[in-house]
Amino acid sequence: MDQGKSEQRAGEFASRYRVWLLAQAKNLCRNTTDAEDLVQDTLLRFIQTFGQVEALPNERSCEAWLVTTLSHRFYDQCRRQRVQAQGAKDPHLSNEVVEAPGSDSRPVYDTLTDEQFSEALQTLSPKMRATFELHAAGKKYQDIARSLDIPVGTVSKRLHDARARLREFLLRHIHSGVN
Structure with missing residues (x-):
């Protein structure tokens, strides 16, 4: 197995699905910047996971993997933001937590x-x-x-x-x- 070719195959597959995945991310985030970050993270994980295998799973399995990973990364992001917001409200933690810029404009559903x-x-x-x-x-x-x-x-x-x-x-x- 040639690792370079495996990574290239995974990278090519990821590139083909980037626009589709970005549309999925925008549906979740409702914010283009966050959606692009999620897609980049998801595609990087895809390449890291499947760049070492001899052959990619079938296309449907890869699509499912991408959507599932994207969703899980989105939920992780929401949890992180919720923890940051709760920490900022706690007077004991307020000095330790740095609030994200623009957090006031954060959508309500992030909680x-x-x-x-x-x-x-x-x-x-x-x-x-x-x-x-x-x-x-x-x-x-x-x-x-x-x-x-x-x-x-x-x-x-x-x-x-x-x-x-x-x-x-x-x-x-x-x-x-x-x-």
Whole structure:
């Protein structure tokens, strides 16, 4: 096995999926700078993980790995920001924590835990949740429609409704916990 060729193959695959992954990251972050940082970190991890193997797994497995890693890195980033914000509010820790610049403009949903998001997902109907999860996994509207045997317009409507319900539930949950 030639390590240089393996790294090159992994790098080429990562380059092909960069734009697609960036779109996924922007959906999560709603901030281009954070999304680009997440994508760079995810692609670097991909190359480090698969740059040593003789052959890459199949394309679907690689896509799933990228989306899963991106999501996990996003949640890690949210947790870090939450810890920093909580530390800044604690008078005993305020001298030890450096607040990130621009943290006042941080979106409210950055304070969500994985459990709160999972609870919000459970409020969706099974059809809406299935559609939302396929889209969150990076599937295009046409692929979701084919997979669920529904029209593309139905996919669009379900995703719109799912986002609205999730936003409503999560904002209610966040505001009830903020004092």
